[in-house]
Amino acid sequence: MTELINLYTLTQPELAELLAQWNLPRFRAKQVWAWLYDNAVGSFDEMTDLPTNLRERLKAEATLGTLTTHAERSSKDGTLKRLYALPDSQLIESVLMPYDDHRRTACISTQAGCAMGCTFCATGQMGFARHLSAAEIVEQAVRFAQILRAEGDRLSNVVLMGMGEPFHNYDASVEAIRRLMSDLGIGARHITVSTVGLVPQILRFADEGLQVKLAISLHAATDDERATLLPINKRYPLADLLDACRTYIEKTGRRVTFEWASIAGKNDTAEQAHTLGELLQGVLAHVNLIPLNPTGGYDGRPSDPEATKRFIEILGGYGVSATVRVRRGIDIDAGCGQLKASVVRRQRAADTVLPSDIG
Numbered sequence: 001m002t003e004l005i006n007l008y009t010l011t012q013p014e015l016a017e018l019l020a021q022w023n024l025p026r027f028r029a030k031q032v033w034a035w036l037y038d039n040a041v042g043s044f045d046e047m048t049d050l051p052t053n054l055r056e057r058l059k060a061e062a063t064l065g066t067l068t069t070h071a072e073r074s075s076k077d078g079t080l081k082r083l084y085a086l087p088d089s090q091l092i093e094s095v096l097m098p099y100d101d102h103r104r105t106a107c108i109s110t111q112a113g114c115a116m117g118c119t120f121c122a123t124g125q126m127g128f129a130r131h132l133s134a135a136e137i138v139e140q141a142v143r144f145a146q147i148l149r150a151e152g153d154r155l156s157n158v159v160l161m162g163m164g165e166p167f168h169n170y171d172a173s174v175e176a177i178r179r180l181m182s183d184l185g186i187g188a189r190h191i192t193v194s195t196v197g198l199v200p201q202i203l204r205f206a207d208e209g210l211q212v213k214l215a216i217s218l219h220a221a222t223d224d225e226r227a228t229l230l231p232i233n234k235r236y237p238l239a240d241l242l243d244a245c246r247t248y249i250e251k252t253g254r255r256v257t258f259e260w261a262s263i264a265g266k267n268d269t270a271e272q273a274h275t276l277g278e279l280l281q282g283v284l285a286h287v288n289l290i291p292l293n294p295t296g297g298y299d300g301r302p303s304d305p306e307a308t309k310r311f312i313e314i315l316g317g318y319g320v321s322a323t324v325r326v327r328r329g330i331d332i333d334a335g336c337g338q339l340k341a342s343v344v345r346r347q348r349a350a351d352t353v354l355p356s357d358i359g
């Protein structure tokens with residue numbers, strides 16, 4: 001049997017080429033493309049304006065993506081978290097977050113696992129399995145677009161902040177970003193890519209000509225402290241990282257967001273706030289504070305609101321803007337890598353947990 005063609009791996013010209021080989025008129029490729037991205041349907045049977053024989057041929061020779069839902073949880077706050085199995089049984093997570101201002105944000109993964117080993121991160125604690133392809137990255141957003149469309153809504157934002165380090169899988173991540181814009185119609189300014197701070201890739205990204213948002217996971221303002229949380233700091237220390245950020249800002253004219261997972265008593269002290277204020281003074285930047293999501297392999301606790309408030313005030317004294325990001329889906333392990341970690345734990349405990357048992 002010949003291998004099925006995953007339609008989400010094809011560009012628009014490649015799809016047109018495929019259907020031309022099947023001796024179909026050009027407009028059929030346009031129709032199929034619209035079903036893949038504008039209408040985002042989940043099955044060939046829903047492609048109602050295609051003739052039955054074309055639908056049958058598509059069913060026989062093609063697939064609509066390769067992700068299968070392995071577990072799913074929805075939170076009281078409307079957050080939906082999915083664990084997908086890939087054809088080689090790797091598990092990846094995606095989260096859909098509805099906000100009150102009508103934003104519908106998909107948080108998607110770029111790798112199965114992660115090689116960066118950040119101590120507080122559930123994904124870092126599980127290690128690296130493999131890179132995702134651009135199609136596997138894009139399909140996660142398409143799946144949420146399908147759900148929203150069925151509800152008469154649309155996906156508005158995408159953040160590459162799920163499992164994995166996007167700049168360690170640079171080419172596939174950048175291709176996915178371009179396809180989210182061109183194929184799924186997500187505006188560049190509504191896409192955010194977050195990196196642990198890989199300096200060469202930040203410099204490369206500055207030359208891509210993309211208007212997307214760049215977030216840098218900072219989490220500490222001195223090399224010693226940052227290296228204990230993010231081992232990559234030994235390779236790319238703060239001075240080099242900040243230099244790369246300055247170059248990025250100069251070349252793109254765009255502001256950089258610095259992510260700060262606030263950990264009680266560790267990086268939420270007044271001293272850290274002053275050091276960070278000095279580090280970022282004069283840089284076109286914004287600091288996003290995210291109270292730590294506790295994970296099994298790290299014993300830190302999230303900052304309390306008082307400490308966070310004081311931290312923001314101190315930064316303000318240096319002219320550095322900062323806000324707290326509300327933690328979403330906290331009741332459903334919605335932090336990076338946490339659903340997979342908890343499903344795997346339960347599978348080990350019970351050995352026969354069915355996806356339907358989860359949640």
Ligand code: SAH
Nearest residue numbers: 121161164165194195196217259261292293
């Ligand atoms: N690898 C990229 C993107 C994925 S992680 C990166 O590190 O930037 C997305 C964000 O979640 C990062 O800022 C990361 O530091 C943060 N994060 C990971 N684990 C967390 C936790 N337990 N609590 C709060 N933030 C966490």
Ligand code: SF4
Nearest residue numbers: 114116118121124196
């Ligand atoms: Fe990887 Fe980001 Fe987690 Fe660090 S925080 S281990 S870079 S996914």
